[in-house]
Amino acid sequence: MKGVLLAGGTGSRLRPITHTGPKQLVPVANKPVIQYAIEDLREAGISEIGVVLGNKGREAIQSFLGDGSDFGVEITYIVQGRPLGLAHAVGCAESFVDGDDFVVYLGDNMLKRGIVDVVDGFRTGGFDAGIALQEVDNPTQFGIADVDEDGRVTHLVEKPDDPPSNLALIGIYVFTPRIFDAIEEIEPSWRGELEITDAIQYLLDDGGAIDSQVVEGWWKDTGKPEDVLEANRLVLEDLEATRAGSIDTDAKVEGRVDLAESSRIESGAVVRGPVSIAENTTVETGTYVGPYTAIGANSTVRNAHIENSVVVGDTEITTSGRIIDSLIGRGAAIGSAEGKLPEGRRLVVGENSQLEL
Amino acid sequence: MRVITLECPDCGTVVAANELEDNRIMKCPGNDCDSVLRFDDLPEDDRSFYLENKEQYRL
Numbered sequence: 001m002k003g004v005l006l007a008g009g010t011g012s013r014l015r016p017i018t019h020t021g022p023k024q025l026v027p028v029a030n031k032p033v034i035q036y037a038i039e040d041l042r043e044a045g046i047s048e049i050g051v052v053l054g055n056k057g058r059e060a061i062q063s064f065l066g067d068g069s070d071f072g073v074e075i076t077y078i079v080q081g082r083p084l085g086l087a088h089a090v091g092c093a094e095s096f097v098d099g100d101d102f103v104v105y106l107g108d109n110m111l112k113r114g115i116v117d118v119v120d121g122f123r124t125g126g127f128d129a130g131i132a133l134q135e136v137d138n139p140t141q142f143g144i145a146d147v148d149e150d151g152r153v154t155h156l157v158e159k160p161d162d163p164p165s166n167l168a169l170i171g172i173y174v175f176t177p178r179i180f181d182a183i184e185e186i187e188p189s190w191r192g193e194l195e196i197t198d199a200i201q202y203l204l205d206d207g208g209a210i211d212s213q214v215v216e217g218w219w220k221d222t223g224k225p226e227d228v229l230e231a232n233r234l235v236l237e238d239l240e241a242t243r244a245g246s247i248d249t250d251a252k253v254e255g256r257v258d259l260a261e262s263s264r265i266e267s268g269a270v271v272r273g274p275v276s277i278a279e280n281t282t283v284e285t286g287t288y289v290g291p292y293t294a295i296g297a298n299s300t301v302r303n304a305h306i307e308n309s310v311v312v313g314d315t316e317i318t319t320s321g322r323i324i325d326s327l328i329g330r331g332a333a334i335g336s337a338e339g340k341l342p343e344g345r346r347l348v349v350g351e352n353s354q355l356e357l
Numbered sequence: 358m359r360v361i362t363l364e365c366p367d368c369g370t371v372v373a374a375n376e377l378e379d380n381r382i383m384k385c386p387g388n389d390c391d392s393v394l395r396f397d398d399l400p401e402d403d404r405s406f407y408l409e410n411k412e413q414y415r416l
Contacts, residue, residue: 094362096369194360
């Protein structure tokens with residue numbers, strides 16, 4: 001079985017972070033989102049992975065993943081170009097898949113328990129496709145599956161006004177090569193995209209058997225800043241802390257704190273986990289780093305109060321103000337205006353930024 | 358809808374027809390691959406189909 005990892009999209013809901021990089025490389029607990037997907041595929045026994053790229057951030061993703069050997073997999077790149085829909089993206093992978101069954105994984109999704117159950121469920125049943133589902137509170141906002149008592153899918157509907165169930169498609173699919181015949185038969189939707197739900201529905205209408213697996217544990221689409229913070233919180237919740245870095249005697253470090261070997265927590269700083277601190281980062285005196293914070297590499301935090309936040313990296317934070325629930329992009333500098341006249345906040349803010357002052 | 362792609366003969370990187378047609382001639386986007394890929398490398402049937410149905414491949 002092979003893997004097809006979809007890593008296109010514009011990341012418009014994550015601007016301005018995605019003005020300078022693809023959404024799949026936004027870190028959650030100091031690890032790019034796409035790496036979680038690679039690890040899930042590998043855990044499911046899949047080592048040949050086709051990564052489908054759009055036009056946004058292509059080089060950055062290729063630079064990060066390389067040939068896959070750093071992650072124990074073998075990667076082939078598939079350039080989709082224009083975002084013509086998920087089914088088009090899957091269709092582009094046909095020559096890579098080369099007759100095998102394959103898993104499709106959206107590269108900005110995260111699952112607590114990975115995809116082993118979904119893949120195993122598919123393997124046991126002789127199905128034409130398998131889809132991962134999760135119960136949601138707002139089914140009118142999702143693609144929804146209607147399933148029978150055996151878990152077989154009977155119908156799919158996109159963002160229904162009258163949902164037949166609360167089981168949402170979460171962007172993990174297992175396909176046989178039959179899906180390529182279905183993709184060839186469908187036409188672009190009203191929004192001009194070739195929809196994967198239409199292709200699956202075609203399989204159903206053609207007598208195909210579609211398995212479903214209801215995924216236990218959390219699932220996150222990291223498309224928006226609040227989703228990144230929530231995913232960061234969920235991953236840090238299970239953080240295995242290794243305090244490899246140096247902690248000064250008079251620093252106060254409580255709970256699970258993952259501190260990279262080259263990083264330091266200085267005297268007079270307070271760090272309360274779960275917290276992740278990446279390489280070459282210093283938490284200086286007078287700083288409080290509170291729960292559910294991830295601070296990226298090559299950063300300095302001095303005299304600041306920060307909690308429930310993601311700092312991407314290469315960042316200097318020296319404000320005495322409290323920073324909470326924030327996503328701070330690479331290379332940002334947040335200083336102090338204390339003592340400066342006229343009093344006020346001094347901002348250089350990129351397009352599409354969101355601030356609450 | 359017919360999805361048309363070209364596979365780099367040297368590294369296996371796959372490129373969609375819309376990308377090839379936009380560039381006409383392009384360096385293979387595979388990591389460390391020096392091959393040159395052309396829209397004209399597609400089979401005649403694929404090229405004709407793409408050009409006759411070009412609007413389908415635009416958003």
